[in-house]
Amino acid sequence: QVQPVESGGGLVQAGGSLRLSCAASGRTFSSYAMGWFRQAPGKEREFVAAINWSGANTNYADSVKGRFTISRDNARNTVYLQMNSLKPEDTAVYYCAARISRGVITTAAYSYWGQGTQVTVSS
Secondary structure, X not given: OOOEEEEOOEEEEOOOOEEEEEEEOOOOHHHEEEEEEEEOOOOOOEEEEEEOOOOOOEEEOOOOOOOEEEEEEHXXXXXXXXXXXXXXXXXXXXXXXXXXXXXXXXXXXXXXXXXXXXXXXXX
């Protein structure tokens, strides 16, 4: 199994950028599909981006397409979320998730979740 741990959150002005990282312990990281989700206050957790085991396939929520990029480095057991052109509505706690799979998973059907990292975008 893996234990995802997110980092890289913080406070940024609208239009700015942040890069989130998710380090996952375990020797079989490359067997896992990875995903990013977010939850804003008073709202349900929502899908943001997902990537398959090799990094060749990705999927994004419509709200972040063209602004966010998910990538992974299997040698470092890490998945990234590069967030550009940030908007106040991107403010949320961002969660990293993992599941053994060869595909890209865009639902919340993940086995392992991190504790989250706060992203706040000021207007």
